[in-house]
Amino acid sequence: MPTDRRTALADTAIDVLAETGVRGLTHRAVDRAAHLPPGTTSAYYRTRQALLTALVRRLVALDQAELQEIGEQTPVPRTAGELVAQIAAFVEQRLTGDGRRRSLARYACALESVHHPELREILVPRRNAGRQVVHDFLAAQGVADAEDRTVTLLTCVDGLVFDRLVGGGTVSDQEIHGLVAAALR
Numbered sequence: 001m002p003t004d005r006r007t008a009l010a011d012t013a014i015d016v017l018a019e020t021g022v023r024g025l026t027h028r029a030v031d032r033a034a035h036l037p038p039g040t041t042s043a044y045y046r047t048r049q050a051l052l053t054a055l056v057r058r059l060v061a062l063d064q065a066e067l068q069e070i071g072e073q074t075p076v077p078r079t080a081g082e083l084v085a086q087i088a089a090f091v092e093q094r095l096t097g098d099g100r101r102r103s104l105a106r107y108a109c110a111l112e113s114v115h116h117p118e119l120r121e122i123l124v125p126r127r128n129a130g131r132q133v134v135h136d137f138l139a140a141q142g143v144a145d146a147e148d149r150t151v152t153l154l155t156c157v158d159g160l161v162f163d164r165l166v167g168g169g170t171v172s173d174q175e176i177h178g179l180v181a182a183a184l185r
Helices: 005-020 027-033 040-044 048-073 080-095 097-112 117-123 129-140 146-167 173-184
Strands: none
Touching: 005 027, 005 040, 005 048, 005 097, 027 040, 027 048, 048 097, 048 117, 048 129, 080 097, 080 129, 080 146, 080 173, 097 117, 097 146, 129 146, 146 173
16 A cells, blocks of 8 residues: 555545446545545645546556566566466456456546546556567567567557456457467468
């Protein structure tokens, strides 16, 4: 649990957004969820936009830290099967537990960024060690446009996660295998 009040409020705002959607994200809702006196959140984030911006910054920071850790702990796969297994483990995490909560909040923020370009700038995908693992695998397999194929593969995986969060279910290894195979062609 973060000791910094601003970080704790942003974390709580992520939970509120995941549970109630963008319309339910209010200063009062965050105060209630954090078990704090009314007005606490607005003392730290005066406007709803300031709260949303802090939430998005925290979400990106958490995601980047997670992806960095994955990349540092995950060797570049030697086979397509190893890459499929690594992606499948990542997708499973995104669909359950903390990953599910953050995924729901991330997609809500992505939709909100259509109307608030300043949020889009914060949400822009960044380089990270997890993404580098996929790139390095594709490059090692002789894929000429490894960067473009990495972006396409990870975008398709993200689409599967979104689809399963909205529609229910899981992502099968066969679906991921198909995406990896397409990236290798």
